[in-house]
Amino acid sequence: MTRLPRWADLILTPLISLALAFAISAVVILAIGQDPWAALKTMVTGAVGSSYGWGYTLYYATNFIFTGLAVAVAAHAGLFNIGAEGQATLGGLGVALVCLALPWPHWALALPAAMLGGALFGAAWALIPAWLQAKRGSHVVITTIMFNFIAAALLNWVLVNVLRPPGSQDPATANFPAGTHLPTLSDMAGAIGVQWGKATPANVSFLIAIAACLLVWLLIWRTPLGYEIRAFGKSERAARYAGISPVRITVVAMLISGALAGLMAVNNVMGEAGRLVLNNVEGAGFIGIAVALMGRNHPLGIFLAALLFGFLYQGGAELALFSNIPRELITVIQALVILFTGALDNMVRMPLERLFGRRAG
């Protein structure tokens, strides 16, 4: 088997997969009697055609970067963390508790504290499945997915019975104090005199997400711990022989994974909603799996894949809100993208490899 040149592996294959996914989506849209060209135009202009669209696309992308990184770190240790959804839910609780605990004077103080709260709660939620995996061999796939449901039930109970302001019908916390309001990207652009994306939810967390990408890259490829995680993920027996403790690596990798998922709450809970509502994660934990898969567990790939899914989310929302295409079709398009870029990857890769092999030979 010839190896593909790196640029073809990282850029050409996903692009061809994407083109295939969109081609089949176009056929589906034609089949239900709509115009695929108009649909594509709505999606593109809605998601990236204006600073307004970008504001939403980047907001969604920020969520997906965090959950994608969370899944990727666990995947490097050979662990399939399906629990990013629940860990992000708990992270939201951590962020909310921090924001409500003190009358924060300024967001620059509140943000690090909230990040700590979100990361701690997310990590704690990952700790139990990690410990069960490491010590008892209970498979992390099963336990993390079950913990998603427990997290949903816990959040529901906490919001309805504990954190809800008396007399309020809405199962949500009170609004966070003004000192916790994160500057949006448009505020920041405004500060340097650029008019950009009014009233959109993208906020300073996007920069934190980029920093997290860098840190994860450093961790995985430039530190002894990252080396141990990768060695353990490639072959547990070899790692054990080299003196790497499986219990320690399993627990540490899951803690980092859970903390990254929990950090997402800084974006959606603190940055966007300004209070904790039910269902605030909205499936971003599961999208994270697709993002990590598509990004080949590499931070740069995850960043690009998160942007793509942010585009699909925002473009899909525009399509559902402002066209006659039923909202279920948006899910079909997103599913096709996941199917082609993830599961059917080899379908594109193998002919490409043959093509490049012939050229080389």
Place this chain on the structure above:
Amino acid sequence: MTFLTRLAASAALLALSAGLAAADPALIYDLGGKFDKSFNEAAYAGAEKWKAETGGTYKELEMQSEAQREQALRRLAETGANPIVMTGFAFAEVLKKVAPDYPDTRFVIIDSAVEGANVQSNLFADEQGSYLAGVMAGMATKTKTVGFIGGMDVPLIRNFACGYVQGVKSVDPAIKVLQNMTGTTPAAWNDPVKGGELAKAQKAQGADVIYAAAGGTGIGVLQAAADEGILSIGVDSNQNHLHPGKVLTSAIKRVDTAVYDAFKAGTEVEVGKTNIWDVAHDGVGVAMDDNNKPLVSDEMAKAVEDARAKIASGELKVVNYNTGNACPVQ
């Protein structure tokens, strides 16, 4: 010449369509979806009634995610829709933020109260309608056990349950009320299979009348009750026709009227006020029609009418769960 006429014609057309668009009302459905046979669908029915009567057109949107609420409101306001009607208390916080930015647009929110010079709020006395349903359930039960199945465990649904229990106990304090919630995620609003299973479980514990306040999940409850040969009570919309002779009644909530009224008033819809839809204003009540006629005895009809009159006159107070975050009876 031709170019000029075409230009003039298109300009006129543009002006005309802009004028039309500006007058169009808009309706936003909450996450449950438009066809939930219940809350959102009642809003849809009101809008369709207005459309059939006036021949007008309206814009409609279905929410897909929490972050979209603000997006949807702003986009609709910017396209010139007026008034903008939204269903569900979850819009309250967002509306507080958005409404002041569009002073010329009028907003109507259902199921919540939001202060604002350009906002009309609509609150429904859900506990009163549920109380009347409870009275009927209490009189219809032979096993002295009735059931309640809620959607998600949120205060709104606890209020339904609380009113229902108060009604049942007013007939006979010894009647047992079984209570179940379907789930803890929004999927609980649309899980008819689980609703059916809960109904069967309650029947196994002796319940012979089951009240479903669970959106789309209720369809499964009503179906299972009909299959098991026991009675059920529908919610929000009149659901008596779903299984004629098997649905005791429906605790209706005139969301359709609220939407219809708002659409009819159009850009002149009254703002800065809160409408209270209780039994006195026919905002809530129980559905009586040909489908449930054989099930409702004269005695039962009279008891309901008495309770209704007493609540309307203020002689009988049905406790609202949200005033004290607790229900006086279980």
